Amino acid sequence: MIDQSTICAISSSPGTGAIAVIRLSGSEAISITDKVFQSPKKGKKLVAQKPNTMHFGQIVFKDEVVDEVVVCLFLEPHSFTGENIVEISCHGSTFIQQKILEILVENGARLALPGEFTQRAFLNGKMDLSQAEAVADVIASSNAASHKLALNQMRGGFSKEINELRSQLLHFTAMVELELDFSEEDVEFADRTELKNLTERIEKLLRKLKNSFQLGNAIKNGIPVAIIGETNVGKSTLLNALLNEDKAIVSDIHGTTRDVIEDVVNIHGTAFRFFDTAGIRETEDQIENLGIERTYSKLEQATAVLLVVDTNNPYPIVFGRINKIRERVTNGQTLIIVANKIDTGQRETIQELELLDLTDDEKMVFIAAKNKDNLDELIDLMIHSVNIEAASQEDIIVTNARHYEILKNAHEAILRVLQGLENGITGDFLAQDIRECLHYLGEITGEISTHEVLGHIFKNFCIGK
Numbered sequence: 041m042i043d044q045s046t047i048c049a050i051s052s053s054p055g056t057g058a059i060a061v062i063r064l065s066g067s068e069a070i071s072i073t074d075k076v077f078q079s080p081k082k083g084k085k086l087v088a089q090k091p092n093t094m095h096f097g098q099i100v101f102k103d104e105v106v107d108e109v110v111v112c113l114f115l116e117p118h119s120f121t122g123e124n125i126v127e128i129s130c131h132g133s134t135f136i137q138q139k140i141l142e143i144l145v146e147n148g149a150r151l152a153l154p155g156e157f158t159q160r161a162f163l164n165g166k167m168d169l170s171q172a173e174a175v176a177d178v179i180a181s182s183n184a185a186s187h188k189l190a191l192n193q194m195r196g197g198f199s200k201e202i203n204e205l206r207s208q209l210l211h212f213t214a215m216v217e218l219e220l221d222f223s224e225e226d227v228e229f230a231d232r233t234e235l236k237n238l239t240e241r242i243e244k245l246l247r248k249l250k251n252s253f254q255l256g257n258a259i260k261n262g263i264p265v266a267i268i269g270e271t272n273v274g275k276s277t278l279l280n281a282l283l284n285e286d287k288a289i290v291s292d293i294h295g296t297t298r299d300v301i302e303d304v305v306n307i308h309g310t311a312f313r314f315f316d317t318a319g320i321r322e323t324e325d326q327i328e329n330l331g332i333e334r335t336y337s338k339l340e341q342a343t344a345v346l347l348v349v350d351t352n353n354p355y356p357i358v359f360g361r362i363n364k365i366r367e368r369v370t371n372g373q374t375l376i377i378v379a380n381k382i383d384t385g386q387r388e389t390i391q392e393l394e395l396l397d398l399t400d401d402e403k404m405v406f407i408a409a410k411n412k413d414n415l416d417e418l419i420d421l422m423i424h425s426v427n428i429e430a431a432s433q434e435d436i437i438v439t440n441a442r443h444y445e446i447l448k449n450a451h452e453a454i455l456r457v458l459q460g461l462e463n464g465i466t467g468d469f470l471a472q473d474i475r476e477c478l479h480y481l482g483e484i485t486g487e488i489s490t491h492e493v494l495g496h497i498f499k500n501f502c503i504g505k
């Protein structure tokens with residue numbers, strides 16, 4: 041149920057500019073504005089004006105002129121929210137803006153919650169949930185790639201894909217359910233080969249969407265790079281060198297870094313999000329152990345893993361560490377072995393490392409983080425191992441973590457359908473898994489949504505949007 045009140049907020053950016061825009065939305069938007077607006081044309085009323093027109097006049101309160109303004113009228117359902125909208129363009133003084141808001145509230149409007157205009161646009165069917173979410177991404181977009189993705193999604197690119205999937209699944213259910221109606225007679229309307237082909241197509245598409253998140257997240261938030269290794273190998277020194285800033289504490293004390301430290305830096309046009317982590321070692325310290333757990337979870341989430349090793353250590357020890365981490369690095373992740381401290385390192389360790397066999401997903405670089413020696417080589421490796429340019433040519437790329445979580449569930453459900461078909465399970469079980477998959481897709485577009493989910497999504501918007 042949509043709350044019927046008329047809401048108002050400052051929609052231009054906070055602070056002072058030449059002109060500010062105050063927006064009202066709701067059935068009383070125009071009549072409330074009429075109470076405080078005076079046209080130089082005597083007796084002119086806004087409620088009597090045509091939609092999509094602009095009018096010059098004054099905001100007057102208790103016989104005092106607050107400002108000269110221009111108002112713009114939209115009539116429901118032809119507006120951003122689908123409701124009556126008035127936009128008041130006033131002078132940019134924060135005093136004037138606040139004063140006009142106050143006057144509007146005094147005349148029956150209420151202050152809008154963050155994202156409430158966009159939420160109403162969604163509730164009134166002007167856009168689906170994934171489009172509404174993209175509005176925030178458009179506002180936040182800070183580079184060409186993230187802007188392109190967000191705009192594409194706001195305009196419904198992603199929704200189209202999801203709706204196609206839904207209609208394929210509905211076709212599928214229809215075939216299976218027809219069969220259920222005739223279950224006594226033991227007939228098979230739904231040709232199993234056809235069903236299997238359809239399921240495979242859907243599975244492939246869901247998998248593609250799901251997997252695109254790695255790239256989408258990298259574009260939106262920076263490529264996640266985890267810096268890991270034993271204590272004192274120079275991880276924090278490396279982070280500081282990459283950021284060109286003394287962000288993390290460096291010391292010769294083992295276990296200096298206890299928690300994950302992250303920051304984004306733009307290197308040659310590509311945003312990297314670095315995570316410096318707690319050094320891995322055996323310890324009785326509970327806090328440090330919690331930190332080490334976080335190290336492993338960052339390792340899992342990273343696109344590239346910088347495994348820092350100290351070349352001052354004997355080779356067998358270094359080799360042992362490398363193999364321990366290799367076990368944890370999965371398909372699609374790049375492992376960059378960063379052999380650090382070559383300024384003081386053991387010659388033999390360095391020579392043995394140079395002979396180490398590497399797979400296609402593994403790279404190695406020799407540096408001295410403290411002196412920033414060979415940092416450029418490391419940067420080159422990172423840029424080449426995660427080639428965003430090529431991948432971002434893809435049409436639909438998932439950038440939203442909520443969508444990603446749902447797509448994972450939907451994909452699991454469709455895998456169960458596929459497995460069911462292979463094992464010849466009955467139609468009613470098939471139908472159940474398909475319906476589950478449909479349910480998940482509905483969560484993305486907002487056909488299925490709860491108060492809680494909506495509240496969570498829109499509370500992160502700015503006020504006035």
Ligand SMILES: Nc1nc2c(c(=O)[nH]1)N(C=O)[C@@H](CNc1ccc(C(=O)N[C@@H](CCC(=O)O)C(=O)O)cc1)CN2
Binds near residue numbers: 117118120166
């Ligand atoms: N002044 C102003 N600028 C703005 C917005 C706004 O609300 N006000 N926007 C807010 O986000 C964005 C533009 N988005 C908008 C989306 C729909 C409609 C609108 O009036 N839609 C009607 C009419 C469509 C038509 O004429 O064909 C509709 O959908 O029925 C307006 C702005 C960015 N710039």
Ligand SMILES: Nc1nc2c(ncn2[C@@H]2O[C@H](COP(=O)(O)OP(=O)(O)OP(=O)(O)O)[C@@H](O)[C@H]2O)c(=O)[nH]1
Binds near residue numbers: 270275296407
């Ligand atoms: N000689 C030399 N020393 C270095 C180099 N890089 C780091 N160090 C030193 O190694 C010590 C540990 O550095 P940190 O950056 O704190 O090491 P860390 O891996 O973050 O350690 P934890 O946070 O305790 O896990 C410090 O004394 C650094 O100055 C290097 O390239 N050469």
Ligand SMILES: [K+]
Binds near residue numbers: 290294295
């Ligand atoms: K340290």
Ligand SMILES: [Mg+2]
Binds near residue numbers: 276
């Ligand atoms: Mg550290």
